Amino acid sequence: MFEKFKSPTLFFSGGRDSLATLLFLRPYWHEITVAWSNSGASPQSMVDYMASIAARVPNFVELRGNQPAWIRANGWPVDVVPVESTAANHGAVVRTIQFAPRTSCCGANMWEPLQRYIQTNRPTLVITGQRLDEVLRNRQRDGEFTKSTDGVTYWNPINAWDETQVMAYLREQGEPLPPGYADGATKSVDCWNCTAYVEHNAERYASMQRNEPEKWEQIHSVLRELGERLRIESKPLFDLIGA
Ligand code: SF4
Numbered sequence: 341m342f343e344k345f346k347s348p349t350l351f352f353s354g355g356r357d358s359l360a361t362l363l364f365l366r367p368y369w370h371e372i373t374v375a376w377s378n379s380g381a382s383p384q385s386m387v388d389y390m391a392s393i394a395a396r397v398p399n400f401v402e403l404r405g406n407q408p409a410w411i412r413a414n415g416w417p418v419d420v421v422p423v424e425s426t427a428a429n430h431g432a433v434v435r436t437i438q439f440a441p442r443t444s445c446c447g448a449n450m451w452e453p454l455q456r457y458i459q460t461n462r463p464t465l466v467i468t469g470q471r472l473d474e475v476l477r478n479r480q481r482d483g484e485f486t487k488s489t490d491g492v493t494y495w496n497p498i499n500a501w502d503e504t505q506v507m508a509y510l511r512e513q514g515e516p517l518p519p520g521y522a523d524g525a526t527k528s529v530d531c532w533n534c535t536a537y538v539e540h541n542a543e544r545y546a547s548m549q550r551n552e553p554e555k556w557e558q559i560h561s562v563l564r565e566l567g568e569r570l571r572i573e574s575k576p577l578f579d580l581i582g583a
Contacts, residue, residue, distance in 0.1 A: 342371045345465035345493070349373045351454055352393070354386050354518050355528030357498060358469035360506045362393075363513050364497055365467070372467065373399040375457055379449040381407040383532040385519035403457055405449030407531055414438070416562050417445035417536040422569035437565045442536030450530060458492060470496045471506070476527060476540070523547035535562050 342348045350365065352358045352374045365372060374397045376390050394400035411417070414427050415438030425435045458466070470477050480486070484499040498506065510517065520529035524543020532555065534541060548556040 341368050342465060345463070347373065347461050347463035348465040348467065349375050349457070349461070349463040350467040352376050353469070353528040353530070354389060354393075355469065356506055356510060356517055356521065357471055357474070358528070359515065359518055360501070360509050361467065361469035361496075361498055362397075363509070363515060370398050373401060373463075375401050375403060375454065377403045377405065377450045377453045379405045379407040379531050380409075381449075381531040381533055383519065383529055386529055389519050401457070403453035405453050407445065407449040410445060410448050411440075414444065414448075415440040416566070417442040417534060418566055419536050419538055420570060422566065422573045424573055425565075425569045435569075437562055439566060439569070442534075445536070446530075458490075464491065465493050465495060467495045467497065469498060471501055471503075472499050473502055476537070520544060533559055535559055535566070538563075 348371060350358070350362060350372050352362060354376065362374065374393065376393075378387070378390070382390075390400075390402065394402075415425070418439045419442060421439055421441050423429055425437065425439050427438050427440065468481065470481055472482060481494050481496065482499075484496055486494045488494065501509075518528065524547060526540050526543070527537070529544065538545075545556065545559065548559070
């Protein structure tokens with residue numbers, strides 16, 4: 341199937357969409373490499389899950405970020421950044437808790453390892469589980485096939501599926517959902533301590549609050565500080581526009 345491509349690789353996040361894609365490709369597993377980008381803060385349940393996937397497929401590679409070190413240097417990832425509490429705001433009071441855009445954190449710890457993999461191994465086909473109706477998706481890769489400027493073809497085999505189809509397919513395959521979904525996650529759980537993607541993590545936070553209160557306290561204290569900083573820093577704007 342992949343004769344015309346060099347080193348075809350599936351970027352596998354451990355979310356239900358990438359799992360459906362992996363199962364969809366089952367007849368071709370011997371032809372592809374499954375690559376997982378471990379941020380360096382993956383929950384143990386995901387590490388164990390990936391070990392089980394690695395035992396099932398012929399070719400599996402784990403790529404590594406270093407999210408804990410990155411957060412120490414740059415701040416906690418957030419959806420909305422209070423600028424006065426960032427590492428880049430050199431003129432300001434240095435605050436104990438600093439924040440950074442989630443895109444920078446995911447970029448450094450999840451996406452750069454994948455880019456390094458591409459630069460090192462030069463696959464000409466990268467397969468992903470991206471779907472067109474997802475909110476969190478790479479819009480440059482919309483469509484079943486796209487080609488990047490460096491000559492890599494991206495293939496999203498389940499591009500046109502919706503969430504119901506994915507769930508039905510996994511049931512039909514008799515495949516349990518990856519870690520996190522039973523706790524209410526709606527996407528792959530990349531980092532146990534992520535303080536961004538709050539909209540998608542709300543159910544998971546609630547589960548953590550019930551089952552792992554000491555972990556929840558670490559996250560909650562960061563979110564509390566974030567809420568306070570956003571309230572202070574956004575007040576002049578809301579006063580101005582009368583909102
Ligand atoms: S999921 Fe959250 S903590 Fe993990 S790399 Fe992305 S922004 Fe950072």
